Amino acid sequence: MAAALLAPVLAACGSGGSKNAAPDTATGASATAPAAAHLTVLAASSLTDAFKTAGAAYEKAHPGTKVTFSFAGSQELAAQVKQGAPADALVTADTRTMDGLAAETGAPTVIAKNRLVIATAKGNPFKIDELKDLADNKIKVVLAAPEVPVGRYGKQILDAQHVAVKPVSQEPNVRAVLGKVELGEADAGLVYKTDSAKSGDKIVAVEIPDAQNAVASYPAATLKASANPGAAAAFVAWLSGPEAQRILQDAGFQKA
Structure with a gap:
């Protein structure tokens, strides 16, 4: 991905006049965008x-x-x-x-x-219904790495509820966490609600109460x-x- 980003970005002609364009409050776009x-x-x-x-x-x-x-x-x-x-x-x-x-x-x-949910394996075989269930050592939990926003949010809410989790892996982004659960490589993971919605019946999304959740x-x-x-x-x-x-x-x- 980094290599793709290092490819030159092509700028179209006529963009110079828009540097000081004022946003159109009705549409959210610049009235004089190139x-x-x-x-x-x-x-x-x-x-x-x-x-x-x-x-x-x-x-x-x-x-x-x-x-x-x-x-x-x-x-x-x-x-x-x-x-x-x-x-x-x-x-x-x-x-x-x-x-x-x-x-x-x-x-x-x-x-x-956005908010977090617990993504569980299809059918939720371990009957996970709250954060404290993730502390069960029999459950393979995958989290995002702590330097990743969703990983940091996850650590925040687990620590607040005094839930100690030993993840089987720490992933570089939320899609990687979700993918592990979808593929059956993990039993549960913390992901954003919007990501879980795209998985359909591949996972079960367990809601986290607002009082225990984090807002992204x-x-x-x-x-x-x-x-x-x-x-x-x-x-x-x-x-x-x-x-x-x-x-x-x-x-x-x-x-x-």
Whole structure:
């Protein structure tokens, strides 16, 4: 993925005049966004399905504009930004990662929120129905690594409930956690509610009460190194607009 990000981002002609474009408050897009541009957006893995839909909608509404997404764990995206990978905008699954990139980004805006669920193997054979059940040594639990936002949220809620879990593996992003459970390589894992919804009957999603849960915030920001600053600002503004918000909420994300 890093190699793909290091490929040149193609900037379309006419983008220079949009650097100071003002967002259209009615549509969430820039009123003077360039007619054509090629945008590369780095986005958290949990946004994969929603952003594929959002990208298609944005391209339809902005003829000539191409939006290419690169999905990974937020910590991987941050490393790519710091290494100078060419991109125009960034969306992470937590504010902590975004705050650590203040020198490389514009002012961030939270565009959505999410919560965690317990993803269990098909049929929930161990009858898991709450966090404390994950402490059973007979249950193979997989978590995201602690430097990954969903891993950090998971550790936060387990520690708060005094639940000691010895994971069989720690994965680089939420999709990898979900995949382990779907494939039967783990009995349970902590994932975002939106990711579990895409698994259908491959898993059983066990809700975690709000009082025991964590809220994940998704900030979006332009990158100062963008070759298309006006178009990047227009896209980030659009993410807070009604069309993008409808797409995100249809995917199970909560309103920011």
